[in-house]
Amino acid sequence: MEEKNKIGVYICHCGSNISDYVDVEKVREEVAKIKHVSISKTTMFACADATQNEIVQDIQENDLDAIVVASCSPKLHLDTFKNVAERAGLNPYNYVQINIREQCSWAHSDKPVQATEKAIQLVKSGIARVGYSEALIKTKISAENVVVVIGAGVSGMRSAIELADLGSYVYLIEREYFVGGRVSQWGELFTTNETGKETISRLYNKLIEYKNITLFTGAEIISNTGTVGNFDIQVKIRPRYIKPGCKVDPEKLQRVIDACPVEVPDEFNFNLTTRKAIYKNFESEFPEIPAIDPDHCTRCGECEKLCDDIDLGQKDEFVNIKAGAIIINTGYDPYEPKTGEFGYKEIENVITLPQLKRLIELNGEELIYKNKRIQNIGYIYCVGSRQKDGENKYCSRYCCTSTIYTAIVIKNKFKDIHNFHFDKSIRTYGKLELLYREASENGDIFLQFWDEDPPVVSSNGNGTVVSIKDMLSSGKEIEVDCDLVVLVTGMVPRQDNKIADILKAPIGRDKFFNEIHPKLRPVETVIDGVLISGACQGPKNISESVKSSLSAASKANSLVKKGEIELKPTIAFIDKNACVWCDECVKACPFDAIIKVQSNGKNVAEIIEAKCKGGGMCLPVCPENAINLKGYTDNEMEAMITALAD
Amino acid sequence: MSKLNPKLVSELQCYGAKEFSACYNCGNCTAVCSLASENNEFPRKMIRLSTLGLENEIESSLEPWLCYYCGECSSTCPRQAEPGELMMSLRRYLTARYDWTGLSKRFYTSEIWELGAIFLLAAFILVMFIFFHGPMTTELTAESGVKLNTFAPWKTIEIGDWIMAALLGFFLLSNIFNMYLKVIVRNKNIKIPIKLYLTTLWDLAFNFATQWEFSKSENKTKIAGKQFNISPYWIMHWFLMSGYVLMLIMIMVFLGWFQTDNIYEWWHPQRLLGYYATFGLMAGLIYFFYNRIKKEQESGKHSHFSDWVFIVLLALTTITGILVHFFRIYGLPLPTYYMYVFHLMVLFPMLMIEVPFSKWSHLAYRPFAIYFAKVIKAAEKVNSKD
Numbered sequence A: 001m002e003e004k005n006k007i008g009v010y011i012c013h014c015g016s017n018i019s020d021y022v023d024v025e026k027v028r029e030e031v032a033k034i035k036h037v038s039i040s041k042t043t044m045f046a047c048a049d050a051t052q053n054e055i056v057q058d059i060q061e062n063d064l065d066a067i068v069v070a071s072c073s074p075k076l077h078l079d080t081f082k083n084v085a086e087r088a089g090l091n092p093y094n095y096v097q098i099n100i101r102e103q104c105s106w107a108h109s110d111k112p113v114q115a116t117e118k119a120i121q122l123v124k125s126g127i128a129r130v131g132y133s134e135a136l137i138k139t140k141i142s143a144e145n146v147v148v149v150i151g152a153g154v155s156g157m158r159s160a161i162e163l164a165d166l167g168s169y170v171y172l173i174e175r176e177y178f179v180g181g182r183v184s185q186w187g188e189l190f191t192t193n194e195t196g197k198e199t200i201s202r203l204y205n206k207l208i209e210y211k212n213i214t215l216f217t218g219a220e221i222i223s224n225t226g227t228v229g230n231f232d233i234q235v236k237i238r239p240r241y242i243k244p245g246c247k248v249d250p251e252k253l254q255r256v257i258d259a260c261p262v263e264v265p266d267e268f269n270f271n272l273t274t275r276k277a278i279y280k281n282f283e284s285e286f287p288e289i290p291a292i293d294p295d296h297c298t299r300c301g302e303c304e305k306l307c308d309d310i311d312l313g314q315k316d317e318f319v320n321i322k323a324g325a326i327i328i329n330t331g332y333d334p335y336e337p338k339t340g341e342f343g344y345k346e347i348e349n350v351i352t353l354p355q356l357k358r359l360i361e362l363n364g365e366e367l368i369y370k371n372k373r374i375q376n377i378g379y380i381y382c383v384g385s386r387q388k389d390g391e392n393k394y395c396s397r398y399c400c401t402s403t404i405y406t407a408i409v410i411k412n413k414f415k416d417i418h419n420f421h422f423d424k425s426i427r428t429y430g431k432l433e434l435l436y437r438e439a440s441e442n443g444d445i446f447l448q449f450w451d452e453d454p455p456v457v458s459s460n461g462n463g464t465v466v467s468i469k470d471m472l473s474s475g476k477e478i479e480v481d482c483d484l485v486v487l488v489t490g491m492v493p494r495q496d497n498k499i500a501d502i503l504k505a506p507i508g509r510d511k512f513f514n515e516i517h518p519k520l521r522p523v524e525t526v527i528d529g530v531l532i533s534g535a536c537q538g539p540k541n542i543s544e545s546v547k548s549s550l551s552a553a554s555k556a557n558s559l560v561k562k563g564e565i566e567l568k569p570t571i572a573f574i575d576k577n578a579c580v581w582c583d584e585c586v587k588a589c590p591f592d593a594i595i596k597v598q599s600n601g602k603n604v605a606e607i608i609e610a611k612c613k614g615g616g617m618c619l620p621v622c623p624e625n626a627i628n629l630k631g632y633t634d635n636e637m638e639a640m641i642t643a644l645a646d
Numbered sequence B: 001m002s003k004l005n006p007k008l009v010s011e012l013q014c015y016g017a018k019e020f021s022a023c024y025n026c027g028n029c030t031a032v033c034s035l036a037s038e039n040n041e042f043p044r045k046m047i048r049l050s051t052l053g054l055e056n057e058i059e060s061s062l063e064p065w066l067c068y069y070c071g072e073c074s075s076t077c078p079r080q081a082e083p084g085e086l087m088m089s090l091r092r093y094l095t096a097r098y099d100w101t102g103l104s105k106r107f108y109t110s111e112i113w114e115l116g117a118i119f120l121l122a123a124f125i126l127v128m129f130i131f132f133h134g135p136m137t138t139e140l141t142a143e144s145g146v147k148l149n150t151f152a153p154w155k156t157i158e159i160g161d162w163i164m165a166a167l168l169g170f171f172l173l174s175n176i177f178n179m180y181l182k183v184i185v186r187n188k189n190i191k192i193p194i195k196l197y198l199t200t201l202w203d204l205a206f207n208f209a210t211q212w213e214f215s216k217s218e219n220k221t222k223i224a225g226k227q228f229n230i231s232p233y234w235i236m237h238w239f240l241m242s243g244y245v246l247m248l249i250m251i252m253v254f255l256g257w258f259q260t261d262n263i264y265e266w267w268h269p270q271r272l273l274g275y276y277a278t279f280g281l282m283a284g285l286i287y288f289f290y291n292r293i294k295k296e297q298e299s300g301k302h303s304h305f306s307d308w309v310f311i312v313l314l315a316l317t318t319i320t321g322i323l324v325h326f327f328r329i330y331g332l333p334l335p336t337y338y339m340y341v342f343h344l345m346v347l348f349p350m351l352m353i354e355v356p357f358s359k360w361s362h363l364a365y366r367p368f369a370i371y372f373a374k375v376i377k378a379a380e381k382v383n384s385k386d
């Protein structure tokens, strides 16, 4: 590496933020004595436009080969001065920022002499580091303008449409045989009163208009090799056993369904009913053609006898896709209460909110459950959410509103209904508050309980009773007769979450997918090119899910649309001569960015540039010290330490 | 353990409280109500009991009687749940609960029952007069008065008065006794030494006579720029009450002196007292009509059917009374007789319905509630000393 002998150093007053306590002139005098420093200046505000221009001029006129700015935290202005260097034609990695505000003047305002001394040492160490800095160039890789969207729930479908509009090619991959996800199960939805089916139909009809969206149903990703820009994805498509050209005739379909001898619990109705092996959850479901569930079908052939469009000979298909980015939209599962939790599965008229939603859809004029007409309904909130001791620590967000909304719907739809809400405190945030008000004005009764004193569901000879210590009457013990007890269950991550392993997508402590930064980078994951949105990221209602799915769509598109992706140069590199292939670094890397290659006739480790995040986990584990991090090389770090220790 | 009763909410709506389901228990009403104390979150507590339908707890509560509808709570409530109106409705509800005959509940919750009873009682008076009235002479007495005592001899009327008074007294007192059973006897937590009933008796008498608690209402009177710590509501209420009581005493106890055929000079006490009572009644009536029509004060914003029945009956009684007086003074025999019959046709149902079963009974329940509350408080003090 060529030695740097024309270093420019700038020491900032920061108005008086620094110069009140640090004697900046003295710092300048001290560093000016260093051999390779050819320019040293103090400045009132280093970040001011005029100063920036002055630095550019200095670099150009004096042909400086590196600069150091001693000012505030690099978090504030690292990029500012990198840009200054770039404008002057200097490689931005030949710039070092030293923080003498937070670390000197502010931290030691009671000891100005020592603060100045510390500033001198820090600036010296910066000069020492920059002496070893290397000019680094960002690498560029090609990127397919293709995005794979996993999950065709409301978020996935919305992402797909948006991406197609923005000009990307989209593969929408849905595990079930039908699109829509959870939303198609819910009937009327809060804030729009539209039904789930209507919402999904609207999206589906729009989706099929696009030539640049391919939808696979009954499909799952089984492997990925490849990285951002060039994911290499294999999809397995299970057979539907129905020929694609099938024109559905509802009457005939019913005959075929009747003929099927296999009857299994219907998960779409949360096991309230049963279905046949050949099924369609509701008439207007998409795609229009039915499906045969291969896990339960016995291949008896009864249906084939009645319909030519059925083909039990169909086999699994495999498709390979090259994609630039991936959006995970796999949604959530409703929490399944444990047996005995508030009488669930022990007392016969205890059900969950998702079951109630289905029950409303399945009933006509009257609300009937287990042959009994329902009038008094008790809702127990936060079941499986806000658990003090359990796994699900926080609020599921959607459920207060959904329960209150459902209670309103039930009251309007059926006669003589009384709703009793046993809650932990109602969280109908924002505009949703109006629903809470409507429900109370309807005469719904809200009884709040203490965390440590949850309501008790019991059955006496005549029926089911919920007992509660009512917070609002200072703990008075109240008994409420209920014909139906509804457990308001929260959202939990999908039980089958293999996709997380396949894509190495990070999972948080709550087991939902985890973003990089909840505020500033809410849909990106630490795996470049893998984005998350919708309820797979944590509890969300539909508006929130769709907002995040739109943001993921635009993020994905902006990543791949240029056809190439710039990568950060500050990544690890391995000295192949030193490497003895002990495998330690591979184990340490959380991103699978290290692979084994052959070099000069021996096995050595190599970094996959597109995968490495420059985290540096591999550095300390290497027994041969063969790994270095660009921009933070051993030489640079050691030079800093030596300068500080001087 | 108490059982929640979801039906009470709609029942209370019949008694007038339409909005209290909107309450979200913020407690603002309790923060502003002068009756609330550290361990009595009034009126929020009563709202909660009503929402949950805990009838026994409500039945044994005295608090609704201590509230004089200053309306602070209603104007402060962020949900417009009208807590003050619920307290008013609870007073009606309690009146119905104390009344063992069940009539009060019918009158409060059914317009047909209330109007039916009025017409029935009016018809009774009419029938009595048709069959038993004295000669309708058009001759005038020597002092040029109409011979009212020939048409309706005061002695006969007085007998009727007493029968009516006995009935009213019986119903009212038995209802008060029922109230006593519900708030004190059934309350197992409290033992009350007999002595206390006597030592607090003064409060009962004082409040009965003055209904003093009304004066504590937040609305103050301004006269000639000066602020007085007495509410106009109380003043008008007192006018009305004193006129009413005076009139009642004159017709119940001194009817022979009050209902004369002679016409005295204007300064004669018989006429002066009569005029005062009439003036008090009219002034009070006008104020209350105004309050209910203008709806400026919280207490006048909501009018239950029974409120209007009461005001209209009282107004009719007063106006017909005035007309009887003037027809007599101006020597118009037939109009006097007819008006007299009409007067009694309004007066009788008004007293029979309002005194034991409806609004007038509140005038008895309130002082008793204050009295019982004092007794309970004193007993708690004694008990805590033991």
Ligand SMILES: Cc1cc2nc3c(=O)[nH]c(=O)nc-3n(C[C@H](O)[C@H](O)[C@H](O)COP(=O)(O)OP(=O)(O)OC[C@H]3O[C@@H](n4cnc5c(N)ncnc54)[C@H](O)[C@@H]3O)c2cc1C
Binding pocket: A150, A151, A152, A153, A154, A155, A156, A173, A174, A175, A176, A179, A180, A181, A182, A183, A186, A188, A189, A190, A191, A219, A220, A221, A329, A330, A331, A332, A334, A353, A354, A357, A398, A402, A405, A494, A499, A533, A534, A535, A536, A540, A541, A542, A543, A545
């Ligand atoms: C009882 C109840 C009532 C609700 N009511 C309302 C309401 O009224 N209003 C409202 O705004 N919100 C409501 N919600 C919330 C709403 O359901 C969610 O916001 C919404 O479903 C989130 O959509 P999503 O697409 O992220 O997830 P999902 O709806 O769960 O869709 C995910 C999709 O991904 C598919 N999938 C999963 N794993 C894979 C895989 N590995 N490969 C391929 N595909 C996969 C699934 O099959 C599914 O189709 C309610 C929730 C519940 C539980």
Ligand code: SF4
Binding pocket: A381, A382, A383, A385, A386, A394, A395, A396, A397, A398, A399, A400, A401, A424, A425, A426, A427, A488, A490
């Ligand atoms: S939204 Fe309501 S019911 Fe759901 S977890 Fe949060 S507080 Fe509980």
Ligand code: SF4
Binding pocket: B022, B023, B024, B025, B026, B027, B028, B029, B030, B044, B047, B073, B076, B077, B078, B079, B080, B081, B082, B083
């Ligand atoms: S102020 Fe209104 S909402 Fe608040 S507790 Fe009182 S009645 Fe309820």
Ligand code: SF4
Binding pocket: B029, B032, B033, B034, B035, B042, B043, B066, B067, B068, B069, B070, B071, B072, B073, B074, B083, B084, B087
């Ligand atoms: S009207 Fe006045 S006294 Fe009655 S509850 Fe409301 S604030 Fe209290």
